[in-house]
Amino acid sequence: MLARELDFHLPPHLIAQTPLEPRDAARLLVLRRNSGEITHRVVRDLPDLLQRGDLLVFNDTRVLRARLRGFKPTGGRVEALLLKERGKNCWEALLKPSKSLKIGGEVEWVSPDESLRVASRLAERNDEAWQLQFSPPNDADIRDLLPVLGEVPLPPYIRASAEEARYQTTFSRLKTEGNPLDSAAAPTAGLHFTPELLLRLQERGIESAFVTLAVGAGTFRPVQSESLDEHPMHAEEFSISAQTAAQINAQKARGGRVVAVGTTTVRTLESVADARGHVAAGEAQTSIFIRPGFEFRCVDALLTNFHLPRSTLLALVGAFAESKRAPQNGENGSKSGLATIHAAYAEAIAHEYRFFSFGDAMLID
Structure with missing residues:
Protein backbone atom coordinates (compact mmCIF):
# COMPACT_ATOMS: atom_id res chain seq x y z
CA MET A 1 0.00 0.00 0.00
CA LEU A 64 3.08 13.64 32.02
CA ARG A 65 4.27 17.25 32.21
CA ALA A 66 7.01 16.06 29.91
CA ARG A 67 8.02 19.20 27.99
CA LEU A 68 11.04 20.98 29.45
CA ARG A 69 12.73 24.21 28.41
CA GLY A 70 16.35 24.98 29.20
CA PHE A 71 19.66 26.52 28.23
CA LYS A 72 23.12 25.39 27.21
CA PRO A 73 26.14 26.99 28.93
CA THR A 74 26.42 29.26 25.86
CA GLY A 75 22.89 30.57 26.47
CA GLY A 76 21.36 28.69 23.55
CA ARG A 77 17.84 27.44 24.11
CA VAL A 78 16.99 23.73 24.23
CA GLU A 79 13.60 22.02 24.43
CA ALA A 80 13.06 18.44 25.63
CA LEU A 81 10.22 15.96 25.41
CA LEU A 82 10.67 13.23 28.00
CA LEU A 83 9.77 9.81 26.59
CA LYS A 84 10.73 7.12 29.09
CA GLU A 85 12.26 6.79 32.53
CA ARG A 86 15.41 4.65 32.34
CA GLY A 87 16.38 4.88 36.00
CA LYS A 88 16.31 7.35 38.85
CA ASN A 89 16.83 10.78 37.30
CA CYS A 90 17.74 9.22 33.95
CA TRP A 91 15.28 9.77 31.09
CA GLU A 92 15.14 9.12 27.37
CA ALA A 93 14.16 12.34 25.61
CA LEU A 94 13.85 14.08 22.28
CA LEU A 95 15.86 17.32 22.19
CA LYS A 96 15.68 20.25 19.80
CA PRO A 97 17.63 21.81 18.32
CA SER A 98 19.95 18.82 18.61
CA LYS A 99 22.62 19.37 15.95
CA SER A 100 24.99 21.25 18.24
CA LEU A 101 24.47 18.97 21.25
CA LYS A 102 27.17 16.48 22.19
CA ILE A 103 27.46 13.56 24.60
CA GLY A 104 28.78 14.90 27.88
CA GLY A 105 27.28 18.32 27.27
CA GLU A 106 25.24 20.10 29.91
CA VAL A 107 21.78 21.67 29.85
CA GLU A 108 20.09 23.54 32.69
CA TRP A 109 16.30 23.22 32.72
CA VAL A 110 14.18 26.11 34.01
CA SER A 111 10.57 26.00 35.18
CA PRO A 112 8.03 28.29 33.45
CA ASP A 113 7.92 30.58 36.50
CA GLU A 114 11.75 30.40 36.85
CA SER A 115 11.40 29.20 40.46
CA LEU A 116 13.26 25.94 39.80
CA ARG A 117 16.43 25.09 37.92
CA VAL A 118 17.75 21.57 37.36
CA ALA A 119 21.11 20.65 35.85
CA SER A 120 21.52 17.71 33.48
CA ARG A 121 24.17 15.93 31.42
CA LEU A 122 23.72 14.36 27.99
CA ALA A 123 24.73 10.78 28.77
CA GLU A 124 24.01 8.89 25.53
CA ARG A 125 22.41 9.21 22.13
CA ASN A 126 20.41 6.48 20.41
CA ASP A 127 19.04 7.34 16.96
CA GLU A 128 16.81 10.39 17.53
CA ALA A 129 16.64 10.10 21.33
CA TRP A 130 19.07 11.20 24.02
CA GLN A 131 19.55 9.98 27.56
CA LEU A 132 19.45 12.82 30.07
CA GLN A 133 21.01 12.36 33.50
CA PHE A 134 19.42 14.93 35.81
CA SER A 135 21.01 16.32 38.98
CA PRO A 136 18.09 17.79 40.94
CA PRO A 137 18.71 19.82 44.09
CA ASN A 138 18.85 17.84 47.35
CA ASP A 139 19.02 14.58 45.36
CA ALA A 140 15.28 14.81 44.65
CA ASP A 141 13.58 12.60 42.07
CA ILE A 142 13.06 14.53 38.85
CA ARG A 143 9.66 12.84 38.43
CA ASP A 144 8.49 14.56 41.62
CA LEU A 145 9.65 17.93 40.26
CA LEU A 146 7.91 17.69 36.88
CA PRO A 147 4.65 19.31 38.09
CA VAL A 148 6.71 22.51 38.60
CA LEU A 149 9.54 22.08 36.10
CA GLY A 150 7.60 20.76 33.10
CA GLU A 151 4.70 21.67 30.84
CA VAL A 152 2.00 19.56 29.22
CA PRO A 153 3.29 18.60 25.74
CA LEU A 154 0.48 19.71 23.44
CA PRO A 155 0.68 18.42 19.85
CA PRO A 156 2.63 20.58 17.38
CA TYR A 157 -0.50 21.58 15.44
CA ILE A 158 -2.08 23.21 18.52
CA ARG A 159 -0.82 26.77 18.77
CA ALA A 160 -3.00 27.96 21.65
CA SER A 161 -2.27 27.12 25.27
CA ALA A 162 -4.71 24.92 27.16
CA GLU A 163 -5.39 23.98 30.76
CA GLU A 164 -3.68 20.75 31.72
CA ALA A 165 -6.97 19.25 32.89
CA ARG A 166 -8.45 19.53 29.39
CA TYR A 167 -5.60 17.47 27.92
CA GLN A 168 -6.25 14.70 30.46
CA THR A 169 -9.15 12.28 30.45
CA THR A 170 -11.40 12.49 33.50
CA PHE A 171 -10.44 8.90 34.40
CA SER A 172 -6.67 9.13 33.82
CA ARG A 173 -4.39 7.92 36.57
CA LEU A 174 -0.67 7.90 37.19
CA LYS A 175 0.80 4.46 37.59
CA THR A 176 2.92 3.45 40.54
CA GLU A 177 6.66 4.02 40.44
CA GLY A 178 7.22 0.39 39.52
CA ASN A 179 5.02 0.68 36.44
Missing part, protein backbone atom coordinates in the same frame (compact mmCIF):
# COMPACT_ATOMS: atom_id res chain seq x y z
CA LEU A 2 1.34 3.45 -0.91
CA ALA A 3 1.56 6.22 1.67
CA ARG A 4 -0.12 8.68 -0.69
CA GLU A 5 -3.35 6.70 -0.28
CA LEU A 6 -3.47 8.21 3.22
CA ASP A 7 -3.41 11.80 1.94
CA PHE A 8 -6.34 14.21 2.13
CA HIS A 9 -6.70 17.99 2.16
CA LEU A 10 -7.84 19.59 5.40
CA PRO A 11 -8.61 23.32 5.54
CA PRO A 12 -6.42 24.71 8.35
CA HIS A 13 -9.34 26.38 10.12
CA LEU A 14 -10.79 22.93 10.90
CA ILE A 15 -7.84 22.01 13.14
CA ALA A 16 -9.31 22.43 16.62
CA GLN A 17 -7.15 24.72 18.77
CA THR A 18 -9.22 24.55 21.95
CA PRO A 19 -11.44 21.86 23.51
CA LEU A 20 -15.20 22.18 23.69
CA GLU A 21 -17.01 22.67 26.97
CA PRO A 22 -18.61 20.45 28.09
CA ARG A 23 -16.49 17.59 26.81
CA ASP A 24 -19.39 15.52 25.50
CA ALA A 25 -20.71 18.40 23.36
CA ALA A 26 -18.35 17.35 20.56
CA ARG A 27 -20.00 16.32 17.32
CA LEU A 28 -20.03 12.63 16.44
CA LEU A 29 -20.00 11.22 12.91
CA VAL A 30 -21.50 7.72 13.02
CA LEU A 31 -20.31 5.37 10.26
CA ARG A 32 -22.00 2.01 9.72
CA ARG A 33 -19.42 -0.26 8.13
CA ASN A 34 -21.82 -2.66 6.47
CA SER A 35 -23.69 -0.01 4.51
CA GLY A 36 -21.38 3.01 4.54
CA GLU A 37 -24.31 5.01 5.97
CA ILE A 38 -23.33 8.19 7.82
CA THR A 39 -25.35 10.05 10.44
CA HIS A 40 -24.48 13.14 12.46
CA ARG A 41 -24.91 13.16 16.23
CA VAL A 42 -23.06 14.40 19.33
CA VAL A 43 -20.96 12.43 21.80
CA ARG A 44 -23.53 12.74 24.58
CA ASP A 45 -25.85 10.60 22.39
CA LEU A 46 -23.62 7.53 22.88
CA PRO A 47 -25.97 5.80 25.35
CA ASP A 48 -28.60 5.73 22.57
CA LEU A 49 -26.15 4.72 19.84
CA LEU A 50 -24.42 1.81 21.54
CA GLN A 51 -26.07 -1.49 22.37
CA ARG A 52 -27.14 -2.57 25.83
CA GLY A 53 -24.50 -5.01 27.04
CA ASP A 54 -21.62 -3.42 25.11
CA LEU A 55 -18.26 -3.17 26.89
CA LEU A 56 -16.38 0.11 26.45
CA VAL A 57 -12.60 -0.20 26.84
CA PHE A 58 -10.60 2.96 27.60
CA ASN A 59 -6.92 3.83 27.85
CA ASP A 60 -6.46 5.34 31.32
CA THR A 61 -2.91 6.63 30.87
CA ARG A 62 -2.10 10.10 32.17
CA VAL A 63 -0.15 12.75 30.27
CA PRO A 180 5.13 4.30 35.25
CA LEU A 181 3.07 4.03 32.07
CA ASP A 182 2.25 7.69 31.70
CA SER A 183 2.32 9.38 28.34
CA ALA A 184 3.77 12.10 26.15
CA ALA A 185 0.36 12.60 24.48
CA ALA A 186 -3.27 12.11 25.44
CA PRO A 187 -5.47 9.21 24.29
CA THR A 188 -7.71 11.80 22.69
CA ALA A 189 -10.91 9.82 22.09
CA GLY A 190 -11.23 9.51 25.85
CA LEU A 191 -11.19 13.29 26.28
CA HIS A 192 -14.89 13.43 25.32
CA PHE A 193 -16.14 11.51 28.37
CA THR A 194 -17.54 13.22 31.45
CA PRO A 195 -18.36 11.41 34.71
CA GLU A 196 -22.04 12.07 33.96
CA LEU A 197 -21.80 10.44 30.52
CA LEU A 198 -20.04 7.39 31.99
CA LEU A 199 -22.85 7.10 34.55
CA ARG A 200 -25.54 7.32 31.85
CA LEU A 201 -23.76 4.61 29.86
CA GLN A 202 -23.64 2.38 32.94
CA GLU A 203 -27.35 2.96 33.60
CA ARG A 204 -27.99 1.89 30.00
CA GLY A 205 -26.23 -1.43 30.71
CA ILE A 206 -22.95 -0.46 29.02
CA GLU A 207 -19.97 -1.32 31.22
CA SER A 208 -16.44 0.08 31.18
CA ALA A 209 -12.97 -1.47 31.39
CA PHE A 210 -9.52 0.09 31.34
CA VAL A 211 -6.17 -0.73 29.78
CA THR A 212 -3.04 1.41 29.90
CA LEU A 213 -0.83 2.22 26.92
CA ALA A 214 1.90 4.84 27.23
CA VAL A 215 1.34 7.07 24.20
CA GLY A 216 4.67 8.18 22.76
CA ALA A 217 5.78 10.94 20.44
CA GLY A 218 5.69 8.44 17.57
CA THR A 219 1.93 8.79 17.46
CA PHE A 220 2.43 12.12 15.60
CA ARG A 221 5.11 10.82 13.22
CA PRO A 222 3.90 10.82 9.59
CA VAL A 223 4.62 8.04 7.14
CA GLN A 224 7.63 9.37 5.22
CA SER A 225 8.36 6.34 3.05
CA GLU A 226 6.57 5.80 -0.27
CA SER A 227 5.28 2.40 0.83
CA LEU A 228 3.78 1.49 4.19
CA ASP A 229 5.94 -1.64 4.08
CA GLU A 230 9.00 0.56 4.60
CA HIS A 231 7.64 2.55 7.55
CA PRO A 232 9.38 1.80 10.90
CA MET A 233 6.52 1.51 13.38
CA HIS A 234 7.10 3.03 16.81
CA ALA A 235 6.91 0.86 19.92
CA GLU A 236 4.77 1.61 22.98
CA GLU A 237 4.43 -0.12 26.35
CA PHE A 238 1.08 -1.32 27.64
CA SER A 239 -0.51 -3.04 30.60
CA ILE A 240 -3.72 -5.09 30.93
CA SER A 241 -4.92 -5.92 34.44
CA ALA A 242 -6.35 -9.29 35.41
CA GLN A 243 -9.73 -7.63 36.04
CA THR A 244 -9.84 -6.05 32.57
CA ALA A 245 -8.77 -9.28 30.87
CA ALA A 246 -11.54 -11.13 32.72
CA GLN A 247 -14.13 -8.52 31.67
CA ILE A 248 -13.10 -8.68 28.01
CA ASN A 249 -12.89 -12.47 27.89
CA ALA A 250 -16.30 -12.88 29.51
CA GLN A 251 -17.72 -10.39 27.01
CA LYS A 252 -16.31 -12.28 24.03
CA ALA A 253 -17.41 -15.63 25.44
CA ARG A 254 -21.04 -14.51 25.60
CA GLY A 255 -20.92 -12.95 22.13
CA GLY A 256 -21.00 -9.36 23.33
CA ARG A 257 -19.32 -6.42 21.63
CA VAL A 258 -16.05 -4.81 22.68
CA VAL A 259 -16.07 -1.09 21.84
CA ALA A 260 -12.58 0.42 21.85
CA VAL A 261 -12.30 4.07 22.82
CA GLY A 262 -9.34 5.27 20.80
CA THR A 263 -6.71 3.78 18.53
CA THR A 264 -4.34 3.20 21.45
CA THR A 265 -6.90 0.86 22.99
CA VAL A 266 -7.21 -0.95 19.64
CA ARG A 267 -3.44 -1.39 19.44
CA THR A 268 -3.34 -2.75 22.98
CA LEU A 269 -6.14 -5.28 22.55
CA GLU A 270 -5.24 -6.49 19.07
CA SER A 271 -1.60 -6.96 20.11
CA VAL A 272 -2.55 -9.76 22.50
CA ALA A 273 -5.91 -11.09 21.24
CA ASP A 274 -6.12 -14.77 20.33
CA ALA A 275 -8.34 -16.32 17.67
CA ARG A 276 -11.35 -16.12 20.01
CA GLY A 277 -10.74 -12.45 20.73
CA HIS A 278 -9.61 -13.24 24.27
CA VAL A 279 -6.73 -11.30 25.84
CA ALA A 280 -4.16 -12.12 28.49
CA ALA A 281 -3.31 -9.92 31.46
CA GLY A 282 0.23 -8.59 31.68
CA GLU A 283 2.70 -5.93 30.62
CA ALA A 284 4.48 -5.83 27.27
CA GLN A 285 5.59 -3.63 24.40
CA THR A 286 3.88 -3.44 21.02
CA SER A 287 4.96 -2.17 17.63
CA ILE A 288 1.86 -3.53 15.89
CA PHE A 289 1.09 -1.79 12.59
CA ILE A 290 -2.62 -2.08 11.83
CA ARG A 291 -3.39 -1.25 8.21
CA PRO A 292 -5.83 -2.35 5.50
CA GLY A 293 -5.96 -6.12 5.32
CA PHE A 294 -5.57 -6.59 9.09
CA GLU A 295 -7.88 -9.17 10.68
CA PHE A 296 -9.40 -7.79 13.89
CA ARG A 297 -9.95 -10.37 16.60
CA CYS A 298 -11.14 -8.46 19.65
CA VAL A 299 -12.51 -5.01 18.78
CA ASP A 300 -16.06 -4.84 17.37
CA ALA A 301 -16.63 -1.07 17.27
CA LEU A 302 -14.39 1.97 17.54
CA LEU A 303 -14.80 5.50 18.85
CA THR A 304 -11.98 7.70 17.61
CA ASN A 305 -11.09 11.27 16.71
CA PHE A 306 -10.25 12.42 13.18
CA HIS A 307 -6.61 11.74 12.31
CA LEU A 308 -3.78 13.43 10.45
CA PRO A 309 -3.14 12.80 6.75
CA ARG A 310 -0.47 10.21 5.96
CA SER A 311 -0.55 8.84 9.51
CA THR A 312 -0.49 5.26 10.76
CA LEU A 313 -3.66 6.03 12.72
CA LEU A 314 -5.52 6.83 9.50
CA ALA A 315 -4.33 3.47 8.15
CA LEU A 316 -5.73 1.83 11.30
CA VAL A 317 -9.21 3.33 10.93
CA GLY A 318 -9.14 2.46 7.23
CA ALA A 319 -8.44 -1.13 8.19
CA PHE A 320 -11.24 -1.13 10.73
CA ALA A 321 -13.77 0.33 8.29
CA GLU A 322 -13.18 -2.54 5.86
CA SER A 323 -13.42 -5.39 8.32
CA LYS A 324 -17.18 -5.87 7.89
CA ARG A 325 -17.63 -4.46 4.43
CA ALA A 326 -17.27 -6.64 1.36
CA PRO A 327 -15.46 -5.08 -1.63
CA GLN A 328 -17.82 -3.44 -4.10
CA ASN A 329 -17.70 -2.67 -7.82
CA GLY A 330 -14.37 -4.31 -8.45
CA GLU A 331 -12.62 -2.84 -5.39
CA ASN A 332 -10.05 -5.01 -3.74
CA GLY A 333 -10.28 -5.53 0.00
CA SER A 334 -7.27 -3.35 0.79
CA LYS A 335 -8.96 -0.26 -0.63
CA SER A 336 -12.62 -0.55 0.28
CA GLY A 337 -12.30 0.39 3.95
CA LEU A 338 -9.93 3.24 3.27
CA ALA A 339 -12.24 4.53 0.54
CA THR A 340 -15.07 4.47 3.08
CA ILE A 341 -12.96 6.51 5.50
CA HIS A 342 -11.99 9.02 2.83
CA ALA A 343 -15.68 9.46 1.99
CA ALA A 344 -16.53 9.92 5.68
CA TYR A 345 -13.71 12.45 6.13
CA ALA A 346 -14.90 14.36 3.05
CA GLU A 347 -18.37 14.59 4.58
CA ALA A 348 -16.91 15.66 7.93
CA ILE A 349 -14.96 18.42 6.19
CA ALA A 350 -18.05 19.52 4.25
CA HIS A 351 -19.94 19.75 7.56
CA GLU A 352 -17.01 21.59 9.17
CA TYR A 353 -16.23 19.03 11.85
CA ARG A 354 -13.28 19.94 14.08
CA PHE A 355 -10.21 17.73 13.56
CA PHE A 356 -7.40 16.15 15.60
CA SER A 357 -6.74 16.09 19.36
CA PHE A 358 -9.26 18.71 20.56
CA GLY A 359 -11.66 17.98 17.71
CA ASP A 360 -14.83 15.99 17.16
CA ALA A 361 -15.24 12.22 17.12
CA MET A 362 -16.27 9.34 14.91
CA LEU A 363 -18.03 6.09 15.83
CA ILE A 364 -17.34 3.19 13.47
CA ASP A 365 -19.45 0.08 13.99
